[in-house]
Amino acid sequence: MTRRELLALARGTGLAAALLPSLRPVRVLAQARDPWGKDALTRLSVRPPDYETPVSLLDSAITPIEHFYVRCHLPVPAATGAEGWSLRIEGEVATPLSLSVSDLRALPAVTTTVTLECAGNGRAFFTPPVAGIQWKKGAVGTARWTGARLADVLRRAGVQDTGRFVHMTGADRPLGTMPPFVRHVPMDKAMHPDTVIAYEMNGQPIPPVHGAPLRAIIPGWEGAYSMKWLNRLQVSAAASDSFWVATAYRYPVKRVAPGAAVDAKDMAPLTGLVVKSLITTPLDGAAFAPGPIRVAGFAWAGETDIARVDVSTNHGETWQPARLIGAAERYTWRRFEYQFTADRPASYLILSRATDASGNVQPAVSHWNPSGYLWNEYDRVRVEVK
């Protein structure tokens, strides 16, 4: 009899408790290392795996793989090896294709640095609360993605004029009553030279939990477009009627009162990410002696560049411009830095407020919406000067 069978038999009897101590060493060993190498992250769900990155681990331009957040609607597919993988391209194309990972590697390679963010990042901060994974600030990260252009693949199959959407499917299979995860991308975004089918993340083969061996990278758009475990592209004249396109990932077309129900006809698909900033240093709750305090972080706005970031250290009464560091790179978060002197002991609230190149400014209070998407109000940390 195995331990598990023994435990099953003993369940509900005093015997289970008596057996547990002898099992404990085995369990500790089994839990010593996270199965996906995400030991440093905050686990929000085990199956499917969902992990958020603590802000303290987001202080670098490129997020290391072991610190990159994970969002899975469904369990990770059992087989994610490059060997034998095939990506089918079909629908409104002249020649349906089936491409291997080597076929994709033989196409011209592009590497782009993309800030990927889940549309639900910050959901935990909405009032009234909204159902779904309660992400705080860390469902975001920036990686270098290498792959073939989606446009090159579509051209090779000969996309017909009737094709208006590319429906993407991954190899993850639904659990219970959950519908399969299918997303579509409109043809102009699909054909954009920066849209890729990636096989590498930060210079190494994409790890299983991040979509091995192939994933779409739809840069600047909310994370759910970037289909992991990509195995099918269907070119279609029609929009996808999948639950994940027709119902989920939609946002009200007009402002709604917090908590209000919104009619389906007043909801439109999410596309690009909105302007946002994140203070990565100092950390919330940090303590300092009186003197200079260096503030730094990142700002991003999806497909749009960051124009400026302002910082307030007096509850938003006055704002000072932060320095933007390095050159602007499309789809990549921009570093900002600011220094101020906290000359007397007090509690300081530090706020950051980004403005993008189209003039959009982070709001003081995020716009509530039924699914809790696109939380992007001023970032804030409180520090104590003693």
Ligand SMILES: Nc1nc2c(c(=O)[nH]1)N[C@H]1C(S)=C(S)[C@@H](COP(=O)(O)O)O[C@H]1N2
């Ligand atoms: N096949 C598949 N692709 C997927 C998902 C998924 O559940 N299945 N999750 C999406 C969502 S909601 C996000 S935010 C990103 C997360 O990518 P990451 O786990 O590599 O950070 O992947 C997207 N691609």
Ligand SMILES: [Mo]
């Ligand atoms: Mo997401």
